[in-house]
Amino acid sequence: MNNGTILVTGGTGYIGSHTVVELMQSGFEVVVVDNLDNSDACVIERIGSIVGRKPTLVVADIRDVPKVTAVLQESRVDAVIHFAGLKSVSESCTQPLRYYDVNVVGTLRLLQAMAEARVTKMVFSSSTTVYGNATAVPITEDAPLNPACPYGQTKLVAENVLRDAAGIPGSNWKFAILRYFNPVGAHESGTIGEDPRGVPTNLMPYVSQVAVGRRSKLSIWGQDYPTKDGTAIRDFIHVVDLANGHLAALRALAANGDKVLTVNLGTGRGTSVLELVSTFSEVTGVPVPYEFAARRQGDVAINFADANRALKTLGWKAELDLRAMCRDAWNWQSRNPNGYASQG
Numbered sequence: 001m002n003n004g005t006i007l008v009t010g011g012t013g014y015i016g017s018h019t020v021v022e023l024m025q026s027g028f029e030v031v032v033v034d035n036l037d038n039s040d041a042c043v044i045e046r047i048g049s050i051v052g053r054k055p056t057l058v059v060a061d062i063r064d065v066p067k068v069t070a071v072l073q074e075s076r077v078d079a080v081i082h083f084a085g086l087k088s089v090s091e092s093c094t095q096p097l098r099y100y101d102v103n104v105v106g107t108l109r110l111l112q113a114m115a116e117a118r119v120t121k122m123v124f125s126s127s128t129t130v131y132g133n134a135t136a137v138p139i140t141e142d143a144p145l146n147p148a149c150p151y152g153q154t155k156l157v158a159e160n161v162l163r164d165a166a167g168i169p170g171s172n173w174k175f176a177i178l179r180y181f182n183p184v185g186a187h188e189s190g191t192i193g194e195d196p197r198g199v200p201t202n203l204m205p206y207v208s209q210v211a212v213g214r215r216s217k218l219s220i221w222g223q224d225y226p227t228k229d230g231t232a233i234r235d236f237i238h239v240v241d242l243a244n245g246h247l248a249a250l251r252a253l254a255a256n257g258d259k260v261l262t263v264n265l266g267t268g269r270g271t272s273v274l275e276l277v278s279t280f281s282e283v284t285g286v287p288v289p290y291e292f293a294a295r296r297q298g299d300v301a302i303n304f305a306d307a308n309r310a311l312k313t314l315g316w317k318a319e320l321d322l323r324a325m326c327r328d329a330w331n332w333q334s335r336n337p338n339g340y341a342s343q344g
């Protein structure tokens with residue numbers, strides 16, 4: 001069965017690798033373009049052992065237009081899923097130009113290569129950070145867009161580039177802009193997962209690195225938010241659910257007349273930081289020592305998705321609960337205490 005060939009930029013990264021697995025298991029051929037800036041090539045072998053066949057890896061930068069054009073043409077690519085990018089909110093404040101270069105110029109260059117190769121469909125990784133400090137929850141796709149950090153700005157600019165491209169008279173561009181909430185967890189095999197370099201800036205990898213003994217304790221930023229237990233509330237979504245949202249978006253792009261679909265991918269449920277930590281300990285049986293620290297600049301109190309549009313336009317909703325997210329995050333971390341560097 002071959003449902004078509006998908007070029008996945010950033011396909012050796014956290015969300016990309018899980019999406020490649022789901023694509024291949026659904027009968028797609030996959031070509032990954034990744035410069036390995038934040039990932040390890042061994043991910044390709046691991047995907048191969050889950051799926052029974054390996055995706056093709058082309059080590060290249062998305063800004064290399066001739067190379068990406070050649071890959072699109074030679075592999076007869078039908079659509080692109082564009083994950084490649086830089087994703088740290090805090091780093092984007094100190095290196096904003098690098099973030100604009102990779103996330104905005106990178107998206108422009110990729111579009112240029114797609115235009116040359118006459119590939120017109122793209123699924124794009126956007127983020128809840130485009131909303132900034134949302135004035136109301138749950139957050140709908142029509143909420144004001146007001147990013148509070150350069151990272152969020154780069155995602156919003158890239159979204160606008162796609163919307164403007166789709167508006168070119170007579171163009172055939174079709175885009176699905178997916179705004180992710182907080183992806184966590186790992187593939188159930190425990191062979192691929194999130195492997196941040198340096199100190200994790202996201203909660204779940206920090207929790208699991210404390211649990212596995214790599215870090216002594218977790219700092220919970222803020223215990224005085226106006227929430228039931230004083231800690232911030234987020235919409236955690238299992239990365240495999242998120243991956244499947246991309247397959248649903250591909251199907252919708254093929255079936256739907258809209259040139260641009262803009263959709264939140266979240267569960268629609270808010271979970272507090274303390275709830276996540278206590279569920280992790282309960283599910284895994286491993287204590288996670290923590291201390292409270294001051295609120296972190298830029299963090300909002302409550303953020304969760306209105307997930308109704310995803311159901312309506314993509315026929316997709318998240319299926320896996322917080323316990324599964326914790327179980328699978330721990331399965332990955334305990335089998336790979338040092339991430340991909342754990343392999344012999």
Ligand code: NAD
Pocket residue numbers: 009010011012013014015016033034035036037038039060061062063082083084085086087102106125126127128180181182183202
């Ligand atoms: P990741 O860092 O694990 O994966 C990104 C991949 O892109 C890496 O493999 C990296 O090597 C590659 N890459 C970076 N720059 C590149 C370039 N110039 N050319 C080619 N490859 C390049 O990140 P992730 O968590 O899988 O995130 C994927 C996408 O989703 C990103 O665009 C990110 O901004 C977005 N996103 C992530 C989250 C999250 O919490 N993880 C939330 C919202 C949105």
